[in-house]
Amino acid sequence: MDPLEDVLTLVETRGHLSTSLAAGGRWAVRFEPPQGVKFNAVRRGSCLLEVDGVGGPIALAEGDCYLLTGPRSFTLRSDLETSPVPAGPLFARAEDGVARAGLGDDVFLVGGRFSFGARAQELLLDRLPPVVHVPAATPHAETVRWALTAIDEELTRGQPAAGLVAEHLAVVMLVHVLRLHLARDPDTASGWLAGLSDPAVAAALTSLHREPARAWTVAELARAAAVSRSTLAVRFKTSVGQGPLEYLTRWRIELAARQLRQGSATLAMIARSVGYGSESALSVAFKRVMGTSPGDYRRQQAGPSSPLRGTPS
Structure with a gap:
């Protein structure tokens, strides 16, 4: 994708x-x-x-x-x-x-x-x-x-x-x-949306989204984008507002958060699916990005949802 x-x-x-x-x-x-x-x-x-x-x-x-x-x-x-x-x-x-x-x-x-x-x-x-x-x-x-x-x-x-x-x-x-x-x-x-306007950054973003669990390095992403490592690092930071590996961490956490909201998979299963080798590694990254632990996040999201209702026109 x-x-x-x-x-x-x-x-x-x-x-x-x-x-x-x-x-x-x-x-x-x-x-x-x-x-x-x-x-x-x-x-x-x-x-x-x-x-x-x-x-x-x-x-x-x-x-x-x-x-x-x-x-x-x-x-x-x-x-x-x-x-x-x-x-x-x-x-x-x-x-x-x-x-x-x-x-x-x-x-x-x-x-x-x-x-x-x-x-x-x-x-x-x-x-x-x-x-x-x-x-x-x-x-x-x-x-x-x-x-x-x-x-x-x-x-x-x-x-x-x-x-x-x-x-x-x-x-x-x-x-x-x-x-x-x-x-x-x-x-x-701004952010990832702005990155799509830069061909090199867009290529790196596509690689990250295609294989988010892969242990990417900036050098590998630069090769996928056909630019040097330093060029990609600067252009990625300028357009997206964060470095490629920081973006990867945040995207992995978004994917983990979706699984916590929508399913009953164990934390170990979720960790493996998004590229973390252990529950503790995912928990540390999750709390750093989301401000709460995976368990607390799942409990907070377990309440009834309130879908948006239709409005005129």
């Missing part, structure tokens, strides 16, 4: 579709801070997006989509003068999966959100800017449009398991949006 695929799998990425929005004339709708990562795509027409604490309005054209990566209130509107109405009551009156604002339907947006597991904030969301805007003319936008069209077809045809297929297609869309973001705005990413 590559690092992006690994992390999206580790943080248990799930797509959730929600009510669409049709609007026309002069209109504005104010949304409360979303749970998880919010996305909308403009399927018809154009509008403006305002996000609290993020500069001025963003013009959205037909075919554009965007991600909101944090819990910030936002407004979708036709113009800057119209006073917004709250989204809650508007979406409560939705019919056939479509809420309506203003007069007419010359603007149509589909949307939803992505929810994640326990470690998403640190591993993924903190690495992204508050808003990721994908204009229709940019690379990967065609695949995003394909995914949205396929989602529409699944939901309108009413085939068996259409909702499940549509939610998986939404995750496909997320992957392409993140790829585009990395290609277009590498300087706004």
